[in-house]
Amino acid sequence: MMMQPNFIDFALSVYAQPSVEAECLQLQDRYQVSVTLLLCCAWLDFRGVGASPDSIRAHAGEILAWEQAVVWPLRQMRRQLKRESEANVAVAEIRTKIKQAELSAELEVIKRLGLVTWIRCSEQALASVCLYYQIPSDCDSFGALRARMAELKADTLTGQTN
Template sequence: MTAVDDSPLGLFSVDLYARTGVATSCLTLQDHVNADVCMILCLLWLAQHRRVLDRRDIDVLEGLTAPWNKTIVRPLRTVRRALKKSNRLLDNVATHDALKDLKKLELETEMLQLKRLYDDGKVMHWGQHSDSISAAAQRNLNTYSELLSTTFPRSDVDLLIAATLASEADQLG
């Protein structure tokens, strides 16, 4: 992810996504259970602030950006992935440059989605307080997976929670 959004959510997302295994887990959830990576990052950021959201809260939160994700982010991803496949057939500089530009644009649209989530302003006050970041992250991810009518793989959930805790520890110094 590129840092076009310097909001606390944007900065957290860039930091978390760069941690070992996080990108792979997020993309696994995106590709296999249709999870929105920006929603996952937002839910983990809220968990880091010890906020636990219920199903209704997550549904409303998703509604803030679902149209953007559906009409802008996902189509860009589809085009980028199709070009990536054809890039193997059309191995030339122009195709490579177009692929690079599409990836950058896709990441920028995801950062704009995160900015929209943060700019709502009320999001920091949603949900209930939790004494534990780990418990909040677990609940938020479980509730989101239920909303998607699926179960997130335990290994991905554990990795994302560990990375969120490590991010918090790094911030505290």
């Protein structure tokens, strides 16, 4: 039996799936959801740890504030430069550097969330993240994300390394 992946490996593996990426980005753009927190909650559920909205607020609030102060402005700049970068090589190079900084900052958020000592609870972390961000209960319940988690769980049980 394989060991369960650490948060960084889990997040990168899950997010590498185009359907998961699209689902996460839709939630980010529609509800201002932190993709890194969403992936963290998926990881918590994958491991059977869970999290309540209060524990998310208590354990991740400072990290999410840093993400909003650092990652989000970089993302906004990168998006604003997209059209201009298509016609201007210098702007395209600047946009590439901003994207690299954004990805580095997101990785820092993942590292920080991975270091949090989450206390086991009976509440599903993905359900709690919906409550935390006040996402309507009729929204898709993370179909692509849950499907990828199920694949990873099966791989973990069978010893596969996909």
